[in-house]
Amino acid sequence: MAIVSRRLTKRKQLRRRCCRVSDVMCFVGLLGIVLMVIENELIFHSVDRRDTIASWSIKLVITISTAVLLGLIIFYHYLDLSLYAVNNGIEDWRVVLSFNKTVLIALELFFCTIHPFPRHFPVQHSSEDQTTDSTSTPVPSSLYYIPLDVALGLPMFLRLYLLCRYIVFHSHLVQDTLSQSLGYLNQITMDFGFVIKTYAEQWPTRCIVIFCTIAFFVGSWSMRACDFKPTGEHMSMSDAMWLFFVTFATVGYGDLIPSTYCGRTLKTDLEKGFQFISEVNSGPPWTSEPTPVN
Template sequence: MMCVLGLLGIILMILDNELTFAHIDHHDTIFNWFVKLTITISTVFLIGLVLYYHYYDISLYCVNNSIEHWCVGLTGRKIVLIVLEIVICAVHPIPRHFPIDQYPRDVRNNANSTKFYQSTPIPISLTYVPVDVALGLPMFARLYLCCRFITFHSHLVRDTSSQSLGYLNKISINFVFVIKTYFEQSPIRCLVIFCTLVFLIGSWSLRACDFKSNNEHISIFDAMWFFIVTFTTVGYGDVTPATYCGRSVATIACIVGILVSALLIAVISQKLVLSRWERYVHNFVLNIELAKAHRHQAANVIIYAWKMGRFTKMNKYRSIQYIEAQQAFFRSIDAIKRIKQKQRTLADNNVGLAELLRAQRDTSATIDQSMQQMVTMRRKIDTVEKKLDNVNQTIQMIQRTLSHLLDRSIQSESV
């Protein structure tokens, strides 16, 4: 509901300003007054919903942290954020006075005809900004409500398992995290939507802030052309801002255009990178080609070595054929060296994070297996030691028995 009221206020603001731009004297009509009144009413409801939302947000925070009173959860940072949000939602063109026809139609016609036939219109100051435009442009900040709408309707926020997993890993599932996931899934779509919104808002802002030489607002098509030229940092110079407001909007458009260009380059670079399995297939094909080239050059080494030996036996080691075979022999050896270097480089490129994790996992498994074998071996050694002790005790008993029997036999013989 907050998102709907925010977008409704922005649409009505644009409608009110467009109706005002259509009049030469920029005076409000009765319809403009009712439109502004509608914006004011929607703003009041929006501020009430914002306060209601923050009340429930603080209550849930108190419940999650076992806080008895909601005043404890109302921290200084929370108060600043609430005040800032109320200020953003409260700025809007207000109905200042009810329009009444104070002059007869003949006087208005004479005034309009005088302005129409005036050959030298008074130039507009650089600091001039219409009041409704100055109060209307900050209303685009209400689009943050759309960000909140996207966050709360995301499956990552609505899913209890995702929330639990994020809490266990100390990851806050907020708007930034949700936008990162959306941008990871479909970066081109997110970039197109962002650029379209910036284009529409920036074009209308330039139309509202900039004026022609006859003190009329520039057309929306000229504003679109000027925004595209500024956004892409081309700057033909055929259209230039006439006020500080227009210059500010053009500066913001230029900065956003630079950031979007960098983001677009990053997205294109990411799309051009081979995936893990594609890289495996590509490296496998290259490895096969290098192996074929290695076998071919090795065969050439054997062939040219045989030719050199044959020419040597024929005493033609100073002939042109021998020199050509020798040169081809060394070229094949150099080619084999280059192929081996490429194979080593290709093997190094195959080692990525996944391979390192697999190697670490295999090493850990091998170490665990070795530790278990060592424990088993230690148990067997202990068992062998116990058996050796028993054997030692048995031998000692046999020795005592034999010595006793020997003593008895000696005594019997002496008797």
């Protein structure tokens, strides 16, 4: 009994530490995304699209937060493996570190590493250069052109998976002791897929609205960052939201079209993704059951 009590106590402590580390990871990851958007907006509104001291400083903070996030990811997986070892009566956590788990951790670290990093320190340009740049004739951007900070910033939206991990740890299904015991007895993994299916059955409309709202703003800003006007300026947020809406609704009025391959690829992916979501939503309701036939 003493061994079982010690294992239960250690399991409770490890789960609590995993939850705290996951909360900090979610905060740091979302902070990096917000700072990335602010940094790119500063460059979008600059006259010559060069780094300013403010944007360079923000990228430095993003780099520091990314380093902290990578350390937290490694520490989280150490706690997660230790928790798995305790649940299965294994003494050493390195025994449960399989090849597939190692590859998943490496991929997670790789995707979280991508961010707009600070390059050369910005130098204040003279007013004559700024006047020349502002009065010069704008050159239309190439179809292949995408700013480096945008190319490195868009993958940062993949950090939203940390929000999914946050939802799992703060779900009543995971925090409830009875649900955990039933899950272990029936060998049910209470991961994000299980939690989101349960939420979709309980609150289908709320889940769809939250998902579509997040996808709408993320997709609209990504479209704005990728696409350009004939004058060489970035597409406005209102135009990007309109283009995203007609893409989602598969209407395609044709008044706005992507002007770069990045925007066209993004538009195609969004259209296919939301077509799939529409097909899923047009099926039988989440909570419906087959009607018995007499």
